[in-house]
Amino acid sequence: MNKNSFKYLYAALLLLLSFLYVPTFGQSVPEGSNFSKTDTATVPEEIEDPENIGINKELNHSTLMPYGNLAEAVKANRRASSQAISLNGLWKFNWVDWPQKRPVNFYKTDYDVSKWKDIKVPSSFQVQGYGTPDYSNFTLIFQSDYPRVMTEPKNKKYTTLHERNPVGSYRRDFIVPTNWNGRRVFITFDGVDAGFFIWVNGKKVGYSVNSRNAAEFDLSKYVHPGKNMLAVEVYRFVSGSYLENQDMFRLSGIFRSVTLWSAPQEHIRDFFIKTDLDSKYKDAELNVSAKVKNYSKVAMPARQVVVTLYDGTVKVQNAAAKAYVPALKPGEEALVKTSIHVSNPQKWTAETPKLYTTVITLNNGNNIVETLSARTGFREIEIKGRLFLVNGVPIKLKGVNRHENWPDDGHAVTEEQMIRDLVLIKQTNSNHVRTSHYSDDPRWYELCDEYGIYLVAEANVECHAQQNQFNEEPTIKAAIVERNIANVENFKNHPSVVIWSLGNENGRGVQTLGQR
Known part of the structure; x- marks a missing residue:
């Protein structure tokens, strides 16, 4: 072979290889992606797995907070507890339009995010200038291809052609107080749309879907006293998004509060307060059940749960009771119950929203291990024939549907905005x-207790355009049921909740009807 022949052969081989070249990030460059050769991150399999409804999350429970003392507990202000630290504020933030472009190592402690921009938490990141806010009534804004969320849209006008599945990467540092050493440390995300992974100090903690119920993680083994680093990776679409097809602006990000809080190793993990009026709607039984868990690695001796009813800062006469908690092995949990007879308490209605405070303590002899509390309204809900009764009185419900949305802030609605909604609703003579x-948002239910509103508490389940598609679909059953469990568990102690809704425009199959 002469020199010129070799050149021609070499050129032909290069041309052939150019046709055979496949980018390292996949079989082909997806339409609308504008990938570079460095955009090679893999799409996490969790986000397209409908049976994965969370990794390492705590079980659902009532909205609660440990308090440092009785004075804090009788005020029942979770946000002001000395055992809580708000992580709201400015976080470092990076946004990409495709998961393959995300900074996969951002959770590592040596990853420099100093040049990243700041974002306010809570907020919807589209409202902060990242990506496109989409409104849809009943149609999914990504290509329907259950359970996938990365499929190329058939309609080339879809925003998701170019913004296939935006990812927001959040970073911030936080301080664990030295006096929390030896206690459990939890983190609660009140709302993240739509799914997210969490790392602390470079270690993966877990994963969550269900954007409208609290996601809670036990960080005890990941944190240390002093400075710690938190990383959160938020995906706009996950398989759970098929259950979040509500008619509203579709927005994403950490849009509700994030709270770090501490509890003793022997912790009242959940409690349920139920009032039962007598046949004359005069006297009442205050029934309280509590789940006490031993989070430590050693056995817990027998304890007591003590329940006391307060009217403001004053104990209600003879309104206290105890329940015996058996010795618990490491990781073991016990359910205990007690009740208090209350003579003629003032009754809660939308017109007279009288609230007492139920204080629950875990006691070791004369020593208080833990103190929690909740506002309590004495009311009885009944349906007799065609009548809806509150405390024996027929009530006409005059109501409104309410979305959590504000023109300037998207889905990150503040307490002041909630109160403005309540005042407007009351001004229309609605109840x-x-x-x-x-x-x-959990704060909304507390405000409805206080202002006097009868709530239909709806679960975070709406398929709309896919209505009835999942009636008999086994891979999504657990997600539908879990969202309803979370709704009831979170808000079961609120007197304002008079009706539970299993969801909206979802279907009539075994998934929904089986929960009744």
Whole structure:
């Protein structure tokens, strides 16, 4: 072979290889991606697995907070507890339009995010200038191809052709107080749309879907006293998004509060307060059940749960009771119950929203191990024939549907904005609100207790355009049931909740009807 022949052969081989070249990030460059050769991150399999409804999450429970003392507990202000630290504020933030472009190593402690921009938490990141806010009534804004969320849209006008599945990467540092050493440390995300992974100090903690109910993680083994680093990776679409097709602006990010909080190793993990009026709607039984868990690695001796009812800062006469908690092995949990007879308490209605405070303590002899509390309204809900009764009185429900949305802030609605909604609703002579079509911010239920509103508490389940598609689909059953469990568990102690809704425009199959 002469020199010129070799050149021609070499050129032909290069041309052939150019046709055979496949980018390292996949079989082909997806339409609308504008990938570079460095955009090689893999799409996490969790986000397209409908049976994965969370990794390492704590079990659902009532909205609660340990308090440092009785004075804090009788005020029942979770946000002001000395055992809580708000992580709201400015976080470092990076946004990409495709998961393959995300900074996969951002959670590592040596990854420099100093040049990243700041973002306010809570907020919807589209409202902060990242990506496109989409409104849709009943149609999914990504290509329907259950359970996948990365499929190329058939309609080339879809925003998701170019913004296939935006990812927001959040970073911030936080301080664990030295006096929390030896206690459990939890983190609660009140709302993240739509799914997210969490790392602490470079270690992966877990994963969560269900954007409208609290996601809670036990960080005890990941943190240390002093400075710690938190990383959160938020995906706009996950398989759970098929259940979040509500008619509203579709927005993403950490849009509700994030709270770090501490509890003793022997912790009242959950409690349920239920009032039962007598046949004359005069006297009442205050029934309280509590789940006490031993989070430590050693056995816990027998304890007592003590329940006391307060009217403001004053104990209600003879309104106290105890329950015996057996010795618990490491990781073991016990359910205990007790009740208090209350003579003629003032009754809660939307017109007279009288609230007492139930204080629950875990005691070791004369020593208080833990103190929790909740506002309590004495009311009885009944349906007799065609009548809906509150405390024996027929009530006409005059209501509104309410979305959590504000023109300037998207889905990150503040307490002041919630109160403005409540005042407006009251001014229209309405007494009833449906949390359409998902579980609302926990603060909303507390305000409805206080202002006097009859709530339909709706679960975060709506398929709309896919209505009835999942009636008999086994891979999504657990997700539908879990969202309803979360809704009830979170808000079961609120007197304002008079009706539970299994969801909106979802279907009539075994998934929904089986929960009744």
